[in-house]
Amino acid sequence: MNKRVITGLLAGTFLALTAPAFAGEAPFAASAPEIPLSSHDRVYAAEQFSNTVSVTDPATNKLLGVIRLGDPQPGNFSPLYRGQVLVHGMGFSPDRKTIAVVSIGSNSVTFIDTATNAVKHTTYVGRSPHEAFFTPDGKEVWVTVRGEDYVAVLDGSTYEEKTRIKVPNGPGMQIFSPDGKYGYVCSSFTPETVVITVADHQIVGHVKQESPFCPNIAATPDGKQVWFTLKDIGKTQVFNAQPPFDLIKTIETGPITNHVNFANTAKGTLAYITVGGLNQVKVFRTDDFSPVATIPTGNLPHGVWPSGDGTRVYVGLENADALAAIDTASNKVVATVPIGQAPQAVNYVPGAVPEGDGKQNLQPLGIAGETVHLTLSKDGRTGADKAPTSISLFDQGLIQILQASVTGLEPKKGYVLALSSQPDGKGALEPLSAFMTNPAGSAIVNAAGPIRQIVQNNAKAERRYLVIAEGSAAQPGPVVQHQVLN
Structure with missing residues (x-):
């Protein structure tokens, strides 16, 4: 081997060892750096019957406490009641300083500071909102108003509604392409997903859903695919994240297919899908859609989100009042954390608490654990x-x-x-x-x-x-x- 080739190989090896690893986790782009799991991170779950948000330290897999947004029944039946009802959906800001929590029964989005667990603002929107998420630049928060036919667009700084985007009836959830160009909005009442340009709020694409009940949608960090679940028929569909937004694959996943998300692992980018009726998480490759694993989790797995380095995937167990931690190397549950009643959406926020123990404004689980x-x-x-x-x-x-x-x-x-x-x-x-x-x-x-x-x-x-x-x-x-x- 000549000297020039040897020098080139050594230089390549040096770059491979010293360059930062880029394989960002959802919802960030693949170009984003991995963030090693630590006690600065937090796992949040929205719990619809205790009306709480649980806060878990993923480094210890211990519940730190709950943020209580409302009271249980029958207290929340009062005409003078001012708390939140059916705490359900969740998203977080790109700077990881704010979570947005949707309460279906009280038509609200509550914005919470991740460092202090303090409520910063509450915005009331239309009938029965389902999910909320920040655009990748943090300038807007899109809220799917599932009881009506529009996406409420909130200002990312003031949290006040500034406009609405008309969509097919019953928008279920929205997520964005990692580059921030497109918003993808599936429907829970109409068999159609729409693609919207973030810059001007115009619908530029339509994807036919095989059924009208989509509760969840996610985009791969490489910006190539969008996956959405169909809860009523037990399927997951994949379409091209770029024009012409054509359907790529339909996967039979099982009864009460709930949420989908992705983790970048040594085995490649894997899709993790919660199948509530089977009490399992099913894992698929995103390149050829082949099945990788079937993971027993506990009763009625619902929300799912990866850690900032892809080493863990956290799953809310709706009928077990628990959070399951899955190790993505072995695809096995390695911890189960007791949390509030009927967890729905789950978010993993890397670096949510830059300093301190992050326990301010938290309350014990109390009756929510019974x-x-x-x-x-x-x-x-x-x-x-x-x-x-x-x-x-x-x-x-x-x-x-x-x-x-x-x-x-x-x-x-x-x-x-x-x-x-x-x-x-x-x-x-x-x-x-x-x-x-x-x-x-x-x-x-x-x-x-x-x-x-x-x-x-x-x-x-x-x-x-x-x-x-x-x-x-x-x-x-x-x-x-x-x-x-x-």
Whole structure:
């Protein structure tokens, strides 16, 4: 080998060793540097039944406390109530100093300082907003107003609404191309995703959704692909992030497909998709879309976000009141952190707390940590179903909120969740909630009331059991799922 070749090889080796590693994590561009995981980082989860935002230190995987944005039921029923209701969506500013938290029931976006956990401002928008995110330059905050047909555009400094972008009915979520040129807005009520130029708010592209229910959308850091989930039919679709915005791939992911996000790893850029009905996260390559791993997580995985260096992916477990930490090298859950009730969106914010312990204005979990978890299956036995129905009873004080992640039923058929005095459901049923399954044979079912019995003075109380029956609340039919008894 001649001297010139050897010198070139040595120079190349030196550059490889000394140049910074560029493989930025979502939502930043691939050209952004990785940020090593540390106690300066924070993992935030929006919890819709305790109306809290949990704050976790990823270096220790310990809950530091919660930011309480509202009260539980029935306190939030009062006409004089001023807190937030159904804390659900979340995004953060490019300087990582602010998180924007959407509350669906109170039509609000709450802006919180990441260093102090203090609320800086609350903006009220239209009916039932779902998600909010800052543009990559930080100048605007786009809020999908899912109960209407527009994106509310807020000023990134004053947080006041400055304009609206008309979109197909029921916008579900928005995310931006890493270069800040395009905004991608999927719909929860209309089978269409639109592409909007950030500079002038004009729609320049349309992507057909295979179903009308998209809850989540994400763009790859290299700016080449956009992935969105379809919760009702259990699929994930991928389209070209650049014109002509053509559809690239449709992936069968499973019932109650929730959120998607990406991590840059030694194996390449991987997509992590939460599949609530299977209690799994499914992992796919973004180059050839081949499956990489299936990760059991716990009940009803929902929000998902990577650490600043791609070594971890954090997942909110909606029916387990927990945050699961996945190691991306092994694709296994390495920690589970108890948090508030029914976590929805999850954000990992690198360097959220530059100095200090970052515990100001945090409160203990309190009643938000009091939840009972149950399971239903076809014959009332553990292991009877590959993906049994999971149920959480979230304690609100005198009452409970029940949420069921129902799977394994016939598609597009009416059922009723009920209480029975017999484990097998024989005899009279006390209906709690009637529902219709989606095309994947699954559903998210809610009910509220004094579902857990209060027994005083050693009074003998008849035990009740949860079941699912065919039919309606007025005319329940045969029982198809029974409560699994411990």
